[in-house]
Amino acid sequence: MQYLYKRHTYTKEKESLLMAQPYRTAYHFQPPKNWINDPNGPMIYKGIYHLFYQYNPESAEWGNISWGHSTSTDLVNWTIHPPALLPSDTYDISGCWSGSATILQDGTPAILYTGGDSQNVQLQNLAVPKDPSDPYLVEWVKSPHNPIMTPHEEEKESFRDPTTAWLGTDGIWRVLIGNERKNRGTAVLYKSEDFVHWTEAERPLHSSSETTMWECPDLFPVLIDGENGLDISEIFSGIKHVLKNSVARSFVDYYTVGVYDHHNDVYTPDEGSVDNESGLRLDYGRYYASKSFFDSEKKRRIFIAWVNESTSREIDLIKGWSGLQSFPRKIWLDKGGKQLIQWPVEEIETLRTNKVDLQNITLEAGSKREISGVTAAQADVEISFTIPSFDRAEVYDSNWRNP
Template sequence: MAQPYRTAYHFQPPKNWINDPNGPMIYKGIYHLFYQYNPESAEWGNISWGHSTSTDLVNWTIHPPALLPSDTYDINGCWSGSATILQDGTPAILYTGGNSQKVQLQNLALPKDPSDPYLVEWVKSPHNPIMIPNEDEKESFRDPTTAWLGPDGIWRVVIGNERENRGTAVLYKSEDFIRWTEAERPLHSSSETTMWECPDFFPVLVDGENGLDISEIFSGIKHVLKNSVARSFVDYYTVGAYEHHNDVYTPDEGSVDNESGLRLDYGRYYASKSFFDSEKKRRIFIAWVNESTSKEIDLIKGWSGLQSFPRKIWLDKGGKQLVQWPVEEIEMLRTNKVDLQNITLEAGSKREICGVTATQADVEISFSIPIAVLEQAEVLESNWTNPQEIANQSGSLANTGVGPFGLLVLASNNIEEYTAIFFRIFKKNDKFVVLMGCDQKRSSVGLEYDKTNYGAFLDIDPLTEKLSLRTLIDHSIVESFGGGGKACITTRAYPTLAINDNAHIFVFNNGSQHVDISTLSAWSLNQAHIN
């Protein structure tokens, strides 16, 4: 069958089901991506660790599954986990296995031949399982993080958990990476959430964009705790302080410790996993982006799920949130650059970006809003506190004040189909508030699926800063980065008109005031070599 929704540069195996990224790492100059994988079907089940490698995070070579359910401690599935580079340079995998009673157990695997940079074969430890849950937590004990080594020479790792109706990061310690004991107290927990999956814990520089090895501890760093909340399918994080003497993490004052706080992505983006790229001194995040369509459609397609394009992350200069940006290697795919400058988008207008492949594109725009225009912004009502609800109310079609303006992507010629990524600017007291939104209500005229609109408040002052948008388009996935990566929204779209050569990209302004485009650059993106 025709496959208009398979991607050109986002990772996905040739067929079947994938979900969480697992154990990403760099080893002997080779990037490794493991992932939850069903070798037999396009629906969840038979969960194994798929394995692919890359030299550039763009082009990927597939290998046989690294881990398959085969033993009593993982016969029900080799579930999510992480990779850790041990002190002697050997990589180790910690992963959750499900036994025949669906009890969640933590296990260890090591490479059969550490001299092989591709790490094709892995051997499960004879000591498995190495961590066993409490009696009342048998099905809420999963997804070990990358382990870190304390100044005392003892390894630490966090397991996702729910304890006494609190999302909990359970802490375990080990001297030899084989015998683990639970610490006296969790690393952190929150009464405002329930089950935490796929936790991630790592240091970030207070000043600078370089990444840090997970075991780095010195003045001038903060720590980030990211959790995937099972009840809401949301990845949120806090920034705070890790007291390594007593192994307690405390979010900074004012942090929101639930899903309404800071998110890595305000769209379809879950079970994210980061790793430290020791060669380029950066921290990189990858996440599962699932399908919006039904299981029946997935089975017809023969595949389900893909991975987000890898993102470099660092702490914003204000020290309160992360910034994310596609890794620079994506630029090797760029071709056919189109440049536009100093364009005024009048109220109610749109303009096509011609000359790029609309289904495989990278678009960067910088908007400039004159002060006189900003003064016409709509007042933000005091009860408008949820950005997603605001984005849902009228989406990209509201025409009061400043915006919505932005991009229409995967759009049909007559705009019957499109996915909109937009900004709206509001006044609140003597300041301006920027809403970033994604409107997918008209993303497909021929298929019914979850077309929820997404929204986020963007920490940008349009009086003093240019308002920027970068969007990656790849057939059925759209990843957008607002304000230089301060807010990100990922969505899936399955157009039935705007496919292949019938897709278009437009800049648009549906507001009642004009806005200016300072610069616009767009590129077609070549097909990556994946599998």
């Protein structure tokens, strides 16, 4: 995903007001400084979680877009590494934009990402680890075959954000590219036998006339019955598929639940699964360009998204940073098979300390009670209560419902 922003100036007076940094988060991921946006290529490799992300190494505003890189053993505490990808070649000199990571058949990862050339033509590129034995994957090498996918002439600026690739039952790799074709949000399908040479399929996997440009698409299987996640290449009778799209015009992530016909490479949303921004969303707040991955260690699918700032670019420059990542969420299909259920990954509970436990407290009508012992700026509160009698409760009136 790309953004073109104008540079702003600021005054010394505004700078002094913002130096306290009151808006830094407590447990969401964000680097020490500078701009970030989309999460890219999250994965687990040799027991280490990797998070890449759109990053400006030089400023708190969009520009010089690279792939920032951090690792973790618990999805809570992160170690910052040097950027994994920097704009350096003709096919990505305008930026190393969004993409995904895929674990290949030999167990090593590969990155597919969008690069912009000097004319901002969007091109798909490949990078691999310089040393696959390094669990931290600090160094990456761009393929000499780049660019490995190029757009149609009329789609030069609407051809981006490759998904995690999956291996078909025929042994051929498949990947989706976000696109807008004939005013339709479109997931263009490409195929490859060797992960280097890619050919566009005869037709897209799916498109919708009710949306415009699809960014950061994501396709993955979910169990019909169960909370475990699945590897993206899993195909069997007990699953459905989810197609998530980030719509550029509205800054909304929505998804449909449906069926992926792997013989004909066609995705069809289930009846009633609304295929536009008014349908199901992963989040109804500031949550965009989400990316999922399969955690093979704990058998779960995890989502991460970009949470953009509500402050101006002017203020971002003053405070020295902009953007953060949502806390990782485990997701699975509800028992009705119509929507996703999500919950923060269990590791968040390691942040709980100094528990304050109150039991058997009676609250009288209109009373209040101060809880002593809680001094944190942020607290995790769980409350359960019972109502001894409903004798004085008002009887529900159906006219209360909105017309």
